[in-house]
Amino acid sequence: MTNKQPFQLPDAAVILMAVSLIAYIATMLVPPGYFDVPNNVTQVALSQFKLADSTSTVPIFAEGGEIGLTNVLFEGLTAGDKYGATIGVMAFILITGGAFGIIMQTGAINNGIMALINKTRAIEWLFLPLLFVLFSLGGAIFGMGEEAIAFCIVLLPIMKQLGYDAKVTVLVTYVATQIGFATSWMNPFSIAIAQSIADIPVFSGAPLRVAAWCVFTLFGLIFVVRYARKIRLQPEPQAIIENTKPLSHCDRAVLLCFIVGIGWIIWGVMARQYYIPELAAQFFTLGLITAIIARAFGILTFNDSAHAFTKGAQELLPAALLVAMAKGIVLLLGGSSLNDASVLNTLLYSSAQTLSHVPDSLAAWGMLVFQSGFNFFVSSGSGQAAITMPLMSPLGDLLAVSRQTVVLAFQLGDGLTNIFIPTSASLIGCLGVVKLDWGEWAKFIWRFQLALFALASACIFLAHFIDYQ
Template identity: 50%
Template sequence: MQKRKKAWEMPHTYVIIFFVVLFAAILTYIAPAGTFETEEVTYNNSGTEETRTVLIPDSFSTEEGEAVKTTLFEGGGETGLLNYVFEGLVSGDKWGSAVGVIAFIIIIGGAFGIIMKTRAIEEGILSVIDKTKGKEALIIPILFFLFSLGGAVFGMGEEAIAFAMILIPLVIALGYDAITGVMITYVATQIGFATSWMNPFGVAIAQGVSDVPVLSGSPFRILMWIVFTTIGTWYTWRYANKVRKNPASSLSYTSDEYFRKDFEQNDLNVNFKKGHLLVILTVAAGISWIIWGVIENAYYIPEIASQFFTIGLVAGIIGVIFKLNNMRVNDIAEGFAQGAKDLLPAALVVGMAKGIIIILGGDDPASASVLNTILHSAGQIFNGMPEVLSAWLMYLFQSIFNFFVVSGSGQAALTMPLMAPLADIAGVTRQVAVLAFQLGDGLTNIIVPTSAALMGSLGAARLDWGLWFKFIIKFQLLLFGLSSLFIIAAVLINFN
């Protein structure tokens, strides 16, 4: 009797991160730790004076005495190999990094757990399906365009998690899958983020610290945004239609059962009440409040998390008053706990991924770290290369470096002070160096498991990163090829 060969299985996200941490720990024994001197750079961003701390490119030095080799375990709050999960989870502050993003993901999950407890989203979706029969196909291009615009104009990222929670059940009810939902929400925002002409967290900071006029080069970037958004919409639409014709062909078919059962049980019997409408209006008003806060007052993680908590709390009170889904006061607490629990695996990934950076010594250019040495060594590669190849290698480097520093503003402050003068030496304009940064930083957020916003969106979709990788890798390669063409074109036209 012949033994059946086992199909190869993608390792769990936690397993992948553990082996990357192990590799980082080995690097601390091979590569010396290096430091840069830093300086304050002030630049004008749309009439507002902003300041960033950046490294001085020629100031790199290795300090053998300060290098810390990673041990197996450390006490006293220090970092050994086996400390990476805890240290990663508690690193940073409420404005970002790990601990802020983790709290953000858990609170958003809890808020939407309350909203889902009212069944307002499900009943609203059933009502939409009932009233838009024959026009469902318009949802994909319209939403993809709007989310891409959001990424381009005000740098949407983590906000996509909340939208994914609302829209993924809708697209599944329409016959598509969770992957389609992630594409039209999170992926669309990152395409907009990467090709933006005015993103305040990416291109504006990169231009400012590179001594390039902020928001310059807009016509080229607007054209680029149109091309990338069009191709992203086409790719998503083609995939979504294929899934609709044959739902079992979807990689997420099994995990989508979590959402499908809600609509199968209802058998499209719409039971949309006044209380459901009030909950949906609360969500809509809350999201408008968030968008206003982001644009007008630069609200970020602490404010947005609290705004979502408010939305969930008000929705829960409405649910109790109108007895939606027979809700009681305790159901508000239970809904919050269940929602937070559903997104806990995604939140844990954020902390584990941050552990990689901690093992490498952190991302502070003024503190001795292997990450600084990697940054400096990569910068030396561009010397003596042809212009087109130098620009393309800058793009490749920014794409790889984004695995370690996913924050757009953080990566700009770390890499652009080094890349800008290197561009001068290589005969490439600084505007091209900024272009290489924004494409490398933004587009790889679609695939790297170190991206908190990606893992939060996948958590909302009940999708494992391994399955996501199998689906997205072809699209990622398509975007890589398209980006390379734009980089080459920018060099040839002397984009400045």
């Protein structure tokens, strides 16, 4: 008798390769186009769209530095700059993984976990809700996203010792940040850019967004707590606590360094607007100081720390490669510039033109659907705002949809789908560090994703009917 293998969703790399093939076929069927937008002009009309005079076939095997199907990964690896969604995020993932490789090698985190569990047994019921709300605030206030990767590394052992699984770790960190990100009233990386492009006061319309943050955060929190109670293992934490050893001087020094380092990172993001390059440098510094402390106490040699750094970075390499693949797909479609001829621009124009033929309330909801789908290709909040808002904001004027509602549709469509799409570098990074396959995550999260979309739809209809300004 042969054992039937249970059905498994394809790996994220397989899915992205399939999307690459679909994008390649699209380049043969969809003519490239561009928007004839003068320099320093942010308002874009559908009438400014033009099809390219000539088309060039995207080859399977490219030569001379051009993009092709078989070099989609290489082009994704080498595209952009340190502030972009490829090289920057990839470098951040590898450096952060290496830095935490050193920290974890010292054993201080594990020892601290035991002490934490022992000290907080009486208020353990508050642990998950507090974490979820704090991470949601992080997404709302300073656009926390990529930083959740590092916190997943730290919190995974804590969750396991408390009897929870890897999914709970991702839920209370990354998913919470994206709920906050999607309903933010002051996120400098998405709402500020979108509102400035839409030519409305930056950070305006805050009351409705604050109310949305409360509703979405409470909804997410209920889901997390219910799931955590359902799968929690008992009574392992108590057995581990009985064997807890007191923290050594090295443990205390490393943990103090870690706490100060996290505080420094939060200060940098909020007070100095640090982004990927500075954050990577901060985490590298944290790892370096940890290596010096471990050497001073005789816990690790510098060679041991170097090996731990390499191992930590190595474990996150698959996630970094998926980031490159996602960017390569955008390049295969011709890139994301409005002024350059691309298949992506034609798809953008076609979607916007379709919205112009439906009732205004459905058009507002259609913008949410469009932004949710477009996020698959451009998961960067600031990038999606820069690409879609110049077209969507004047389109809202034509469809009697307020520009504030247009921005809200962008926010919700961009942020909420980040918890599902395999092209989100941050999601893949978080799943990678907790050793969770995207297919397994997709089977788990899709119902919650649909529920969030239904809630977002209700929010958009409400905003439209009250003429949200």
